[in-house]
Amino acid sequence: MPMAISLDIAHKKSDPVVKIAAVDDDAVAKSEDKPSLIGLNREDLGKALEAVGVPPKQIRMRTNQLWHWLYVRGISDFDKMTNVSKELRNRLNFAYTIARPEIVSEQVSVDGTRKWLFRFPSRGAGKPVEVETVYIPEEDRGTLCISSQVGCTLTCTFCHTGTQKLVRNLTAEEILSQLLLAKDRLDDFPDADAPEGGLENASNRRRITNIVMMGMGEPLYNFEHVKKALLIASDGDGLSLSKRRITLSTSGVVPMIERTGDEIGCMLAISLHAVHDELRDEIVPINRKYKLDQLLDACRNYPGLSNAKRITFEYVMLKGVNDSLDDAKKLVKLLQGIPAKINLLPFNPWPGSPYECSDWEQIESFADVVNRAGYASPIRTPRGRDIFAACGQLKSASERLRKTEREALEKAQAAGEA
Numbered sequence: 347m348p349m350a351i352s353l354d355i356a357h358k359k360s361d362p363v364v365k366i367a368a369v370d371d372d373a374v375a376k377s378e379d380k381p382s383l384i385g386l387n388r389e390d391l392g393k394a395l396e397a398v399g400v401p402p403k404q405i406r407m408r409t410n411q412l413w414h415w416l417y418v419r420g421i422s423d424f425d426k427m428t429n430v431s432k433e434l435r436n437r438l439n440f441a442y443t444i445a446r447p448e449i450v451s452e453q454v455s456v457d458g459t460r461k462w463l464f465r466f467p468s469r470g471a472g473k474p475v476e477v478e479t480v481y482i483p484e485e486d487r488g489t490l491c492i493s494s495q496v497g498c499t500l501t502c503t504f505c506h507t508g509t510q511k512l513v514r515n516l517t518a519e520e521i522l523s524q525l526l527l528a529k530d531r532l533d534d535f536p537d538a539d540a541p542e543g544g545l546e547n548a549s550n551r552r553r554i555t556n557i558v559m560m561g562m563g564e565p566l567y568n569f570e571h572v573k574k575a576l577l578i579a580s581d582g583d584g585l586s587l588s589k590r591r592i593t594l595s596t597s598g599v600v601p602m603i604e605r606t607g608d609e610i611g612c613m614l615a616i617s618l619h620a621v622h623d624e625l626r627d628e629i630v631p632i633n634r635k636y637k638l639d640q641l642l643d644a645c646r647n648y649p650g651l652s653n654a655k656r657i658t659f660e661y662v663m664l665k666g667v668n669d670s671l672d673d674a675k676k677l678v679k680l681l682q683g684i685p686a687k688i689n690l691l692p693f694n695p696w697p698g699s700p701y702e703c704s705d706w707e708q709i710e711s712f713a714d715v716v717n718r719a720g721y722a723s724p725i726r727t728p729r730g731r732d733i734f735a736a737c738g739q740l741k742s743a744s745e746r747l748r749k750t751e752r753e754a755l756e757k758a759q760a761a762g763e764a
Contacts, residue, residue, distance in 0.1 A: 386518075410583075415430075479493060488553045495514070518572075604648070616657060616660065662692075690709060
């Protein structure tokens, strides 16, 4: 799994808040009876409208109407689409859904980080699945870390998420719904009752300004669905996130890197973590298939690469493993000629992990070497550790929350029987 981002913020002196919500299985069952319009591009949305009897001459106009309600206003109920006829709303409601997934749990860290566990209906593809999504607030931005798969195949040895077997890829609907639901919870959509002309200042009140594909899974192993979701997220007539504020992180799926630049056009981050093949083969096993020289050649040829559009290289600091000053010097040499920023990530421990985080003095000395070579190398303060929302901790959080949820439900049932 690509490493998740963590940003600096002053800690608040308060206890973490945990909210556990029992999932309404009946609601999930109802929503999976119908296909969703969320995640469809304009062409597919037009076909969906045609299927419910919208005349060809009206398809473009009706598509634009739905696009506005779904991605500008954030509506999840057809009946709130006030400029759509009641007859068409009824037909849409009968054939499709725009409902959000279930929120199984929501946690708020002492540092303001939020983490949600979302449950998606099966849509005929087996059992419902659960994924985690993390929101990281900062003074001048708000970053949403989105998952692309349920589980992961990469088995990076420093990442707890990588110990969870891959269940399946997420669909474009499921990827995009993480953004929509997070915006719901953060009150980040304009008021549905506000006049259309009153939205010109909506971008100024955004809580989610950046999104990063750094949650559960490897995005480039689910390229088509990730691409579809990100192109909708960056559409100027909808969610309207700048492609410079969308970052996709990969552990090194070399054949898909050029396509990412050409077809998505977002910023690129590379989970690097080692400066020679022998170590990277061990801690990032995909390196056995795509070696460092292949990966770095793909980076040098990334479409649009420039000093204004640098690649971010993520480097987790593992005590006695990859944190020597010699490693720092080799890192600088390795990235020579690539417009880059290097994020140094203190390792976030998890139960049974074979690693320790590098000492802070060592991290600072490592950063000094990189900085002197002309690369920005911020040391990222871990965020959300108390709720297991930091880099590589998502699996353990899910398992612990499901246990907590079961215990809460068992207590409630026992109280009801008494």
